Amino acid sequence: MTTPSQTVGPFFAIGLDDHPCVEGPLRLEGCVHDGAGEPVPDAMVEVWSPQAGWGRCNTDADGRYSFSFRETQHLDVQVFARGLLKQVRTRATFAPGAAITTFDVRLQDDAFFVV
C-alpha cells in the first residue's frame, strides 16, 4: 500500500533547492501557466533523462524556468505546485540540432500522463 501524494504547497523553496542537470550545450526553457493563462510563480519543475541526469528549477516571479544539459533525445518533466495534489508528468522532446527548446506548461490546456 503506497503513501498518498500531497501538494508541495507554497513554501517548498525553503527545502527544495534548484539542482543542475549534467551541464551541456542544450537548453530547455519555458513558462508554467495556470488555467487563466497567468504565470505560476510557485511551481517546481524537475527533469530527468539517463543522459542529462536530474535537474530541478523553481519558477521565478514570471513563472519561468530553464535547464542547461547534455545531449539527450528527451527529458521527462514533472511539475509540482500549490494547487496540485500530485505532480503532473509530461515529456519534452528535442529536434536534432536545436540548441534552445521552448517548452511551456499550460496546466489546464496541455495533456499530461497519469502519475
Next chain:
Amino acid sequence: MIGQIEDLGDPPYDCPEYRSTELRAPKRLYLLPEELHDPTGPVFGASDVDPGDSDLTRQHAGEPLGERIVVSGRVLDSGGRPIPNTLVEVWQANAAGRYAHDVDRHPAPLDPNFTGAGRCLTDADGTYTFVTVKPGAYPWQNHPNAWRPAHIHFSVFGRAFADRLVTQMYFPGDPLFAHDPIFQSVRDPIARERLISTLDLEATTPEWALGYRFDVALRSTPFE
C-alpha cells in the same frame, strides 16, 4: 484521454474544497504509452548531503524553540523492500506555525534558530532519521477560519523518476484532520491513515526528544 484516476489512494487532482486546484488541476490526462516507460532515475551519493543536514535543531547558533522530536522511518518499494541511498528532503513551519519563507505572512514569530529544512540519504535498510521540532498549526486563506494540521513536508525519490513522491506527514490525533481539505483530499480513509505518523517510544530519546515513525511506501516495483 481518460478522466480522473484515483489510483493507489492518491488524491484526485480536482478537489473543489481545496480552492487552489480550481485553476491548476490538469484537465487532460492520458495513460503513459508503454514505449515511454523508463525504469531509471537519479542516483544519489554521500556528496549530495551533509551529515548535519538531518538535524534541523543544529543549523544555527542556538537551539530552536519548541518540542524536540526525532522523526524516522523507512522508504520502501511496493513490495515492502527497503530502498537504500535514496534522497529524502523535508521542510516545515517552526513551532509557532511560521515558515522561514518570504511569502508566509502569518503573524507568528520567526525563530532565528530554525530554518525548517533538512535532507538525508536512507541507509542500507532504507531508514532515514531527522531531528527537528514539532511544527505548529497555522491559518491559511482557503476558507473562513481555515487552519492546517501540523505537518512536515516530505520529498522522496525511488528507483525510477516515475516513482517520485511529494507528500506531508501528520501527527496522530490532530483535531484539525476533519477540517483540512488537503488531508481530506485523500478520499480513502485507510489511505489517509498512511499520512499519519505514529508515536514511537523506541525512537524516543529519553529525557531528550519524543520519537515519531513515518514509513513511506513508493510505487517502485521490487527488483527481480
